[in-house]
Amino acid sequence: MAERFGFPPQFQTAILNCLLHDKKFMRETIGLLEPKFFDKQIHMLAAESIYKIYLRNREVPNKVSVLNELSQRLMKEVKVKDEAQKQKFVLRPVQKLLKRIFRHPNGSTQYVKDEALRFCRVQSLKRSYIEAIEKIELEGDPEESKAFISKKVRELSVLEQGGSNFFKMIQELPQLLNRDKGRCATTGFKRIDKWMDGGMDPGTLTVFIAPAKFGKSMALINVGFANLLRGKTVVHFTLEISEKKIMKRYASRISRVARIEKAPKKTIKRVQKFAQLHGGKLIVKGYPTKTATVETIKSYLYHLQNKDDIKPDIIIVDYGDLLRSGAYGKDKDGSSERFIQGDVFEGLRAMAQEFDCTLVTASQCNRAAATKPIIRMEDIAESYAKCQVADHIIALCGTEEERKKKRLRLFFAGSREAQTERTSRVAFNWKIALMKEVEYDDEGRAA
Numbered sequence: 344m345a346e347r348f349g350f351p352p353q354f355q356t357a358i359l360n361c362l363l364h365d366k367k368f369m370r371e372t373i374g375l376l377e378p379k380f381f382d383k384q385i386h387m388l389a390a391e392s393i394y395k396i397y398l399r400n401r402e403v404p405n406k407v408s409v410l411n412e413l414s415q416r417l418m419k420e421v422k423v424k425d426e427a428q429k430q431k432f433v434l435r436p437v438q439k440l441l442k443r444i445f446r447h448p449n450g451s452t453q454y455v456k457d458e459a460l461r462f463c464r465v466q467s468l469k470r471s472y473i474e475a476i477e478k479i480e481l482e483g484d485p486e487e488s489k490a491f492i493s494k495k496v497r498e499l500s501v502l503e504q505g506g507s508n509f510f511k512m513i514q515e516l517p518q519l520l521n522r523d524k525g526r527c528a529t530t531g532f533k534r535i536d537k538w539m540d541g542g543m544d545p546g547t548l549t550v551f552i553a554p555a556k557f558g559k560s561m562a563l564i565n566v567g568f569a570n571l572l573r574g575k576t577v578v579h580f581t582l583e584i585s586e587k588k589i590m591k592r593y594a595s596r597i598s599r600v601a602r603i604e605k606a607p608k609k610t611i612k613r614v615q616k617f618a619q620l621h622g623g624k625l626i627v628k629g630y631p632t633k634t635a636t637v638e639t640i641k642s643y644l645y646h647l648q649n650k651d652d653i654k655p656d657i658i659i660v661d662y663g664d665l666l667r668s669g670a671y672g673k674d675k676d677g678s679s680e681r682f683i684q685g686d687v688f689e690g691l692r693a694m695a696q697e698f699d700c701t702l703v704t705a706s707q708c709n710r711a712a713a714t715k716p717i718i719r720m721e722d723i724a725e726s727y728a729k730c731q732v733a734d735h736i737i738a739l740c741g742t743e744e745e746r747k748k749k750r751l752r753l754f755f756a757g758s759r760e761a762q763t764e765r766t767s768r769v770a771f772n773w774k775i776a777l778m779k780e781v782e783y784d785d786e787g788r789a790a
Contacts, residue, residue: 346466348380350458355386357455359444362393366403368456373398375463385436388416389444406445413437486667489638490690528657528701530737531569532780534767538755539735543657543701548692548732550663551705552723553739554713558751558771558778559705560584561592562739563661565778566703568596571623575656578626578647580640582665586629589661592776593625601774624653632665637690640666644698655700662705663688663729685728692732708738716742720757734759740766751778 348355358376361368378390392412396404404412414437423429479485527542530549536542543549551562560583567577581589591603598613600606628643640660647653660666668686688706695702706729712722718738720730730736736757741750753767770781 346380347382348459348462349382352383354455354458355381355383356440356443357452358459359386359389359393359440360446360448361452361456361459362390363403363409363444364448365452365456369393369397369403371460372463375467376459377463377466380462380466384420385413385417385440388420389413389440392416406441409445410437410441413441486636486638489642490636490668493638493641526656528575528703529566529569529573530703531565531778532753532767532769534765534780535737535753535755538761538763538765539758540761543703543735545656545699545701546696547701547734548688548695549701549703549735549737550688550729550733551703551737551739552708552718552720552756553705554708554710554718557713557739557741558773559707559739560661561771561773561776561778562737563659563703563705564589564592564596564776567625567657567659568593568776570657571597571617571625572621574622576624576626576653577657577659578628578644578653578655579659579661580635580643581627581629581661582632582635583661584629586627589627589629593627595774596776599775599777626653626655633667636667637687637694641694641697644694655698657701657703658695658698660691660702660704662707663691664706666691685732688729688732692734716740717752717754718756719754730757733757735761750781 348358350358358381362372373394376390378387378394381387381390389409392409393404396408396412414433417433417437418429421428421432423432475489522541522544524541526545527536527539528545529536529542530539551559553559553562560581563579567579570577579589579593594603594610594614595601597617598610600610600613603610626647630639640658644655644658647655664684664687666687668684668690684706688704691702691704706723708718708722712718715722718740720736722738723730735755738754738756740752740754745751749771751769751771753769755761755763755765755767757763767780768782769778771778
């Protein structure tokens with residue numbers, strides 16, 4: 344049985360009054376505010392009548408149309424036998440209610456609308472949780488249930504009231520548009536940060552693309568390292584390489600010690616000094632390939648936030664192609680891999696917005712890209728939707744000859760905001776997980 348509003352009768356009458364005097368509130372509540380939430384039968388029937396007329400005409404109903412619709416519905420419910428009963432049990436109660444709900448609102452109605460919407464959202468979430476439990480009982484997959492709930496939450500957030508009155512806010516607009524570059528995350532490569540006008544904004548998704556064994560994971564390590572230098576909190580998820588190996592790479596990158604086991608004291612001392620000097624935080628969390636979903640990662644981030652009060656400035660996922668989609672994980676609807684991966688990358692970008700931080704990941708290119716001197720967005724494997732979702736695309740490019748000389752090129756392949764089709768040259772030393780921008784000539788010599 345659905346829960347009832349439980350508000351005083353006058354308050355429930357005021358909800359109907361808001362429906363008839365605020366078309367925006369009417370649109371926001373369709374499918375969300377259920378007539379059965381009202382305590383009184385006449386209020387339920389009035390809500391049904393109002394919504395029915397609105398959906399039919401796409402206009403807020405007038406008094407005559409509600410009178411006719413509501414009277415007919417109430418007559419069927421009370422089953423009047425004669426004209427006297429019709430007057431007593433139908434027409435008088437209807438006219439009395441209509442007089443109240445068609446009265447022009449006296450004072451602010453915002454509190455009434457806010458409370459009504461809040462109640463409706465809570466009921467919708469409760470229903471979603473019940474449906475999710477049923478999914479677990481029937482299908483035994485908690486990840487799909489979490490994805491289902493997350494989708495419902497996003498749908499409800501769309502209904503939030505708000506928006507901006509452009510002309511009233513025009514004087515404040517320059518200040519609102521002024522980016523806080525201190526909150527931007529760095530790619531670790533100064534030229535690319537400059538092309539991005541200061542780095543990667545919170546709520547954005549940046550994707551490094553490259554063929555297999557080209558250094559995607561190393562690039563992500565360097566992104567994490569560069570943000571630790573700035574004192575930021577980095578949460579690094581690894582889906583292919585073990586936690587121990589990722590931590591070893593960070594230790595080597597920070598200490599510049601290649602074989603940590605040969606110089607453990609030196610490594611520990613340098614890493615501890617780095618932490619004291621810069622004050623950043625690094626959390627490394629691993630999951631087996633294709634076992635974790637975006638919802639799995641979100642659950643862990645909320646765990647960090649609730650237990651240890653750790654909120655990430657930047658999330659690194661190594662790498663997005665190895666996440667399982669909560670929506671299509673079992674391919675029950677015959678969805679192909681491109682839809683699966685597109686869904687995953689949409690979820691990653693939504694997560695960046697939800698946690699108000701930068702998210703950086705990587706994706707693999709197709710085999711043909713391995714022999715190309717320049718890798719472009721169309722070379723990305725399986726799903727071009729990944730490029731459409733991402734805010735910035737950075738390709739790791741390098742001929743076989745360049746890689747023998749420990750050189751790569753970072754090609755700024757795509758961006759929502761910045762000018763692209765530009766290249767930054769880098770040198771690498773995988774022994775200490777190092778990538779750095781350099782200037783060098785066509786022979787591979789440092790300029």
